[in-house]
Amino acid sequence: MRICIFGAGAIGGYMGAKLAQAGAEVSLVARGPHLAAMQTRGLTLIEEGRTTTVPVRASGDPAELGPQDYVILTLKAHSVPPVVPQILPLLGPGSTLVSGVNGLPWWYFHKAGGQLEGARLASVDPGGVQWDGFGPDRVLGCVVYPAAEVSEPGTIRHIEGNRFSLGEPSGEKSARAVALSEALAAAGLKAPVRPRLRDEIWVKLWGNLSFNPISALTHATLDLLCTDPGTRGVARAMMLEAQAIAETLGVKFPIDVERRIDGGAAVGAHRTSMLQDLEAGRPMEIEALVGSVAELGRLVGLPTPTIDTVLALVRLRAKVAEAAR
Template sequence: MDTKRFIVYGAGAVGGSLGGLLHRAGHEVVLIARGAHLAAIRSDGLRLVTGGGTETLSIAAVSSPAELDSAPGDVLLLAMKSMNTEAALRDLAAVVDPATPIVCVQNGVANERAALRLFPNVYGVCVMFPSTHLEPGVVEPRAWPVPAILDIGRYPAELDETAESIAAALRSAGCHSEPRADIMRWKYHKLLMNLGNAIDATVQPGDGIAELVELACAEGAKVLAAAGIPVTSFDEYRARRGDILSTDRASRSGSSSWQSLVRGTGTIETDYLNGEIVLLSRLHGVPTPVNEHIRQLANTFAREGRPPASLPAAELLAAIH
C-alpha cells in the first residue's frame, strides 16, 4: 500500500505522541483534536517532549472528520479512549472513503469489532507506549530512544501488505513494530495488564496495590480461559518487551486512566478494560466481583471529580473481600 497521509483521531498521549513522531519522520500527518489542546496545537504547534529534548512541530490539526478531504492512501489511526470510538466511527463513515484502513492504536479489545461494522479494512495494534498528556498542546513519549512497541495485524486474524506498510512507517518513526496475524492474542494479554489502570487511578500508592492488581488479573485470566479466548503467555509478552522501552527519567506519570482523572475529563475508560472482563463473565457465568467493584469505583471517581489515587488500598481490599 502506498501510504500518503496518516490521520490521527484522538491526539492525546498516545495519538499525539505517535502523530508527532510520524510527522518528525517526514510523513504527512493530520491530527484530529478538540478543545484547548486543538487551540494550542493550531496557535503554537505541538510540543513533543522526549528523552532527546523538546521540539515544537508545525502539524496540521482539525476539530472533526468533517474538516478532512479524504484521499486515496489515507490511513486512519484511532487513538481515542474506547468509550468514544463508536461516535468517532460514525463521524468518519460520513466523510472518508469506506476502503480507508482503520487502525486501532488503542487499549481494550472492543474497538476493532466496532470498526468492522462500518469499515472492511480494520487493523489492531498492541500498544506498548508509555506516554503522557496533561497540558494542552504538549505530549510526552516517556520511553527513549525507542518510544513504543506497536505490533500490528489485520483484524480479526490476518496479515497483508497494508499491515506490512504501516509497520514499516511506524519503524521509520523510531518505534518497534512487527506485523502479526495473531494480534488479538497479544491485545487480550494487554487487556489483562490494563486491569490495573483503574487501581492506579483511584488507589493511594503503597501496600495493597500489588494484591489488588493480582486479584483483578486472576479473575480476568479465569474469564478469558472460560470464554476460550487465546492469550499470549506472560513469558511471550515479557520477551517481546524485553528491555526495549527505557523509562528511567526524572519525572513520572500514572496510567492513561490516572491521566483522565488528573485532567478532569469526567470520563474514564474502565468500562472497556475491567468492564470487558465483567461483560465476558456475564456471558460465560464466571463471577468477577473484583473487576465489577473496580469498574464502578473508577466511574464514580470520574463522575464526581474525586482526586486521583486518593482511596486507601485497605479500604478497597475490605470492600471486595
C-alpha cells in the same frame, strides 16, 4: 499514503510528530488550545532531551481533510462512539481504520472463529454504533505501548516506549498491515505485525483491568498497590478471573500473574491513567477496561466475583465524582 490521527493528544501527538518529522503525509484531528497551538506554531516533541518542532496539518473538522488511507484512532474508548459521525468523512472505500484504543476492542470477535464469531460487546460499543458505522472489515488492530504527555498545548513530551504492535483480526499478514508497519518504522517507531494480536491485547489489559480501578479507589501509585499484600491480592484475583476467560477464548499468556504484577511494581510511583482522569475531573475508562471483561465472563459462562465487586465500586466512585463536578 495519507494518514490521519484522530484524537492527537499525548499518544496520537507523539505518533503524528514522528511521522511528520519523517516527511509522511499526516494530518491531526484535535480540539481546544492544543489544536490552536498546533495550527499556530506547529507540533513540538520533547524526546530524549531534544526539542523539535514540525509544521503539521491540524484540524478540528475532519470533513475538511477528506478520505484517508489510514485513520488511526487514539482516543479514550468511551470517547469513540459519540464521534463516529465525525470520523466517517475520513473513510473512503479503501480506507483502513486503525484501532489504537485501550481495553477490549469492539471488533474483538470479528474473524475470531468459534461459537462467538461476530459477537458484539455492548460495554465498549453500546448500540453497535462502531460495528454498524465503521464496519469491522475496515479494522486493523493496534496495541499501544508508549507513554507520553501533553506538557502544554502543542507540545508532547515522550516518556518511554516506541512500539505500536499491529494485527489483523484474522491474524493474516496483510498488505495494508505491512504498509503501515513500514511507514511507522520509517518514522523511527517499532510496529511489528503480529499474528496473535489478541494475546498482546490481554497482557496489556491484565494490568489495566486491575491496577487502574484499584488505583482510582485507593489513590495509590503502582509501586504501592502492587506491593501492599491486600491490594496485590485483589489485583491477583481479578487477573486470574480474566485469565480463565481469555484462555477459554484461546488466548495464550507468555508470563504468569506474579510476574505481571511485579512488572507493575517495577514501574514505580506512577499514577495510572484512570487515577489521572479521576483527579483531573475527566471520565474514566471503566467499561473498556473492566466492564468488558465482566461482560465476557457472562458470555463464556465463567464467574467474575472480584471483578464484579471492584467494578461496582469504581462505577459508584465515578458517579460520586460526576456529582461533585
